[in-house]
Amino acid sequence: MTAMGKIASHEWRWVGVLAAAVMVFTTIPYLVGVASQTDAWRFGGFLIGAEDGNSYLAKMGQGARGAWLFTLPYTSEPQQGALIYGLLLLLGKLAGPSPTTQMLVYHLARLAFGVALLLVSYRFLAEFLPRISQRRLGLVLVALGGGLGWVLVLAGRAWWLGSLPIEFYSPEAFTFLSLYGFPHLLAARCLFLLSLLAFWRGRAVWAGLALLGVSLIQPLYVLVAWVILSLHVIVLWLIHRPHPPAARRATWHVVLIGLLSSPIVLYTVGVMSVDPLLKQWNAQNILPTPHPAHYLLGYGLWLIPAALGGRVLWRRNRTLAWFVIGWAIAVPFLIYAPLTTQRRLIEGFQLPLVAVAVLGLTVIGRRWRKFIVLLVTSASLLTTVLLWAGGLNAARTPAEPAFVPADQRAVFVWLAEQAQTNQVALAAFETGNRVPAYTPLTAYIGHGPESLFLAEKQPRVIAFYQSATSDAERLRLIAEGHIAWVLFGPHERAYGDFDPATAAYLQWRFASGAYSVYEVAP
Secondary structure, rough: OOHHHHHHHHHHHHHHHHHHHHHHHHHHHHHHHOOOOOOOEEEOOOOOHHHHHHHHHHHHHHHHOOOEEEEOOOOOOOOOOEOOOOHHHHHHHHHHOOOOHHOOOOHHHHHHHHHHHHHHHHHHHHOOOOHHHHHHHHHHHHHHHHOOHHHHHHOOOOHHHOOOOHHOOOOOOHHHHHHOEEEEEEEEHHHHHHHHHHHHHOOHHHHHHHHHHHHHHHHHHHHHHHHHHHHHHHHHHHHEEEEEEEHHHHHHHHHHHHHHHHHHHHHHHHHHHHHHHHHHHHOOOOOOOOOOHHHHHHHHHHHHHHHEEHHHHHHHHHHHHHHHHHHHHHHHHHOOOOOHHHHHOOOOOOOHHHHHHHHHOOOOOOOHHHHHHHHHHHHHHHHHHHHHHHHHHHHHHOOOOOOEEEHHHHHHHHHHHHOOOOOEEEHHHHHHHHHHHHHOOOOOOOOOOOOOOHHHHHHHHHOOOOOOOHHHHHHHHHHHHOEEEEEOOHHHHOOOOOOOOOOOOOOEEEOOOEEEEEEOOO
């Protein structure tokens, strides 16, 4: 047994090997995708959330072209830019202008931050778990564990109560999704956990600086930290009356942490409130929390062991127990807060829940302990198996959205060489989603939240490609949307029977296979 919070050197070797193995496991489907490319199809680099993945490449492209301020790449309105998505802009600067290199850097960052997160997660778990076997089990569950959502999927009820099971789409709720696809969320989680660890060690300055780093990546996570730290201070005042030196010290630490971590958060709130375009983006960026039953299903495997483990933690470290209790109480208020991105506010809760659940699994009678641990672990891993297998299947079968038609990619290469930065391209939604990822152009539409007023714009785009629409209507859209380029391919043909070659105001410039590019005539 090792003292809680103490980690022997040989433990780190095991953690390093596991972290590397997990990240190799998450990378195999991507390597299969690269190997599955053909003359007709090129791998797009994303196996989950391809629409958002292309938007991340678009942000990296902005950084590669010298931007430090982010502008929405899927809307034509003139913008001033804001200090948002700093990590992706920085990764773009490191990668340079090539989309292929940007994709490589994106996944290298995913691998690096994934290993870092698993190391930090082990350090976090060590605060709760004295035994090496407990810590190892906890890290496996954090890295690869899920809930019982696989039961709904196998039963054909994947969209039960209006949404997928939470572990299939919420990286804030389950770590594996972040390891599988989102380097910026991995980096934010690393700093988030380091901030909590520093707070527990009484190092308020380091905790505040770590949260300041979080604010540059995902400011919303800072709000989560503020809430759980503030609740912990309130609890300390309640349990240490009438002589609360620990509560006073913690209060000053939280105040200092808040001051150090607040500048970017306040800036983000301010710019989102003042800038009308960013305000509209925030209004469209709706990530609602699903029905509570999905969280019960997602975390249900761990809840009963966590209740048993809570009693163990209470006896060993009452202050830490109160911290977890306060966080658990905060979760329902956070995830159902009146915010458009409420689902993100469960960030990090999987770790203390797993830690306390592992404690509970170790107090079960010896006769049944191994069987129950095996049962819980196996059931927890099945969701991950489904996600991984689904990604592998998508990687083996060249088709959209995981793959890009080679002729469409050729059009993007031509546009990247011929078009001017930030000119606006008109295309179907599916095509527009890729335009800023592979070219310096802005897409008129192409992303749910980032195409402002999408509900109004998309019908106009559909009408543009229909022969019944008058030239006057098309010219009005071109003028109002500042359109410089019109793309024409299978997705656009699906909108209607308009032939751009018949329009005097559109000049044919390039074609590859079924894809053509037209420039708006002066």
